[in-house]
Structures are given as structure tokens and as C-alpha cells.
Amino acid sequence: MSSFGGNLETLEEIAATIAHEIKNPLALALANLDLIKARDTGKKYKKYCGIIEQELYKINQLVMDLINITLSEKCEELFDLTTMLDTLASEYQSRYETITFTRESGLRPLRLLGFEKKISMVFTNVLNNAVEAVSQIGVIEIIQESTSSTVRVTINDNGTGLPQELLDQRSDFYTTKENGTGFGLRYCRTTIAKCGGRFLMSNRPEGGCSVTVELPL
Numbered sequence: 001m002s003s004f005g006g007n008l009e010t011l012e013e014i015a016a017t018i019a020h021e022i023k024n025p026l027a028l029a030l031a032n033l034d035l036i037k038a039r040d041t042g043k044k045y046k047k048y049c050g051i052i053e054q055e056l057y058k059i060n061q062l063v064m065d066l067i068n069i070t071l072s073e074k075c076e077e078l079f080d081l082t083t084m085l086d087t088l089a090s091e092y093q094s095r096y097e098t099i100t101f102t103r104e105s106g107l108r109p110l111r112l113l114g115f116e117k118k119i120s121m122v123f124t125n126v127l128n129n130a131v132e133a134v135s136q137i138g139v140i141e142i143i144q145e146s147t148s149s150t151v152r153v154t155i156n157d158n159g160t161g162l163p164q165e166l167l168d169q170r171s172d173f174y175t176t177k178e179n180g181t182g183f184g185l186r187y188c189r190t191t192i193a194k195c196g197g198r199f200l201m202s203n204r205p206e207g208g209c210s211v212t213v214e215l216p217l
Contacts, residue, residue: 022063033056037049057095061128076114076115077113077114077115077116078112079119080109081111081215082109085142085144086103086107088120088123088124089103092131099138100138101142102140102141103141103142104144107144114215119192122191126188126213127155129184129209130157132159133160133208133209134158138158138159140156140157141156142154146217147217150215150216151214151215152214153212154210154212154213155211155212156204156208158206159207159208159209160208161203162201162203192214192215197213197215199213200213
């Protein structure tokens, strides 16, 4: 478990520094991969290029997430949560063909007052973790429910589930990854709390993990 602390502003400074240091070598790696693909006319290395490209995409997504953290949203704004989740589901389905992303169709627009970019990053973080949990084959559900005063978004997966020590952990920083910092969990909790909501995690009786984000309407 990571032991560093500090407020959100400090974390944003760290994020900005990391993003800056990663951007240049990542761009160079992607450019050279494009050259290899262009010269591989016989498609001899197509499989390996695909694997490298997917992993570099994950790093690129991390950089974009870190950049989003540093964006200063000084005030809340109205945004459509339904459209946000529809877009994320579509993007992830096109990216991971062996994983099934289920989402109810025909949901009405649902406008919320909040920090759109940061809330979107929360769901991106949860979906990334779900993808890693189900490995290459699995099912991830994105469920949206609302009452007169709140909206609840639940993301279920049929992966390996969460260790009990994570569910019992009180600290904002925790990770099950070998080289993780627990920053993602801290960010999700802090962002949703700042919007007056709740970030909840649990294991499903049938297996897998369930993450619920509750936000006020």
C-alpha cells in the first residue's frame, strides 16, 4: 500500500509532472510503432504490433487521465450523465472485442450539476479496473438507476473480485497491483465526495466486483 499522503492539490501537481515526463517517450514509441507497421508488408509482426499498440494505448489513456486531473474546474456545470455513460460503453466495447459491455438502451437524458471531466475519469478508472479483473473474456454491466433525488450508477464485472482487506481498508490509498500507488481509489472517492455523492465497492455473491457511484440530482 502506498504511504504518501497530501491534499488533492498536491496530487494534481504530481499528476501534472508524471504526465509531462511520459508524453514525449510515449509519442516516440507510437511513432516508431507506426513505422514498423508500415514496413511490415507481409504482416509478419501484425500480432505483436497489435499487442504493443494496445499496451501503449493504455499508457496513453493514463496520460490523458492525469492531464484531466490537472484541469481546473472552478465551478460545477450541467452535463448529461446518460450520454457520458453511453459514450464510455461504446468506446470500451470497440476497444475490447472479447469483453461484453451491457448497458440498457433508450435511457432518457439525465442532467447533473457537477465536474464533468473528473466524474468521467472516475467511471474510466472503474471500467479500466473491471477490464483488468475479467482478463480477456468477461461481462461488464453498466447500470443506471435514478430516484427523485439521486442517481446510482453501478458497474458490475464477473472477474476475480476484491480482496477483503481492500473492502475493510479505511485509508484512501490502497492498491492490489504490484507497482500501484492506490491513487485511483483516492481520486474516485475524493471526486465523488466533492460532488456530494458516495463511492461504494463490494463483492458480488455470484462472483466479481460491484462498484456503485451515487450522485445527487
